[in-house]
Amino acid sequence: MVRFKNRWLLVELIPCGDPQSPGTPTIGGLSDGESSSRQIWAALKQSVITNFGDTGWGAVGTSLTIKYYSPRTNMCIIRVARDQHRIAWAALTLFSAVDGQRYLPHVIHVSGTIKQAQLAAIRHNREVVARYRAQARTPAAYQDSFDEFLATSEKEIEALQD
Template sequence: MVRFKNRWLLVELLPIPAPLPSQTARTQEDITNKQIWAALKQSVITHFGDTGWGAVGSSLTIKYFSPRTNLCIIRVARDPHKLAWASVTLMTTIDGRKFIPHVVHVSGTIKQAQLAAIRHNREVVARYRARAKTPAGYQDSYEEFLQTSAQEIEALQD
């Protein structure tokens, strides 16, 4: 028996601020897994046609998205994972809002994607702390955020 082999893409969706104040009413918290999936589907069809969607479509799922951190974990079959990776990179909008997708990590197991997501969150918080020039022993709200985000990410199942 042959098992289904996956690749897991850890993607950071960096929002581009709207030029007009009236367009900022909708935030990233409005975005759902379904909207990300639809935008990714449209990107695959636009850039690789129906053949590309046929290769990727049956295995493509959005396993996790955090509007707070803008991190997304995407599962795709191993063979067409580069096609999905290219489509994520070429994606520009999700539900009318502009984003810059940044593929942070690609792995073969969900566990490695989870560890990379937790590590990425810690690096981002460390950058915020360095920018704020806080002392090492300073307690802030980031500690609680890191704990809750790590618990959310570790709760994912394959």
């Protein structure tokens, strides 16, 4: 029996652009998880074709899947075959816009299992919240809306199945 080996890329899509312009999202990004994951997949496909041609898309296209996207955190988990993960990573680094909105992709973690990608996503969310609390100079035990945010995002991430 042969098992397909994958790599899981944990990516944060950081929105860029003028925050004063109308239509530019300030918190979150794309509309909902279902349609936005299709938009990210289409942008990634276009980046692979542009930078690596049809041969690159032929290698990556059969295994490329957006497994999770949260518009609340702009975090995305992408599954790709182990042998082609560097092509997908490079194409991800080279794409700049999803549906007209400019984004800066930041690959946070690459793992061999979805569980490790989930743990890295939860860890990253906690670090981001800790940075926000440090900027606001609030104690770590302070109860605020970030606690609800962490609990909600942790439940969403843990609900993923391979």
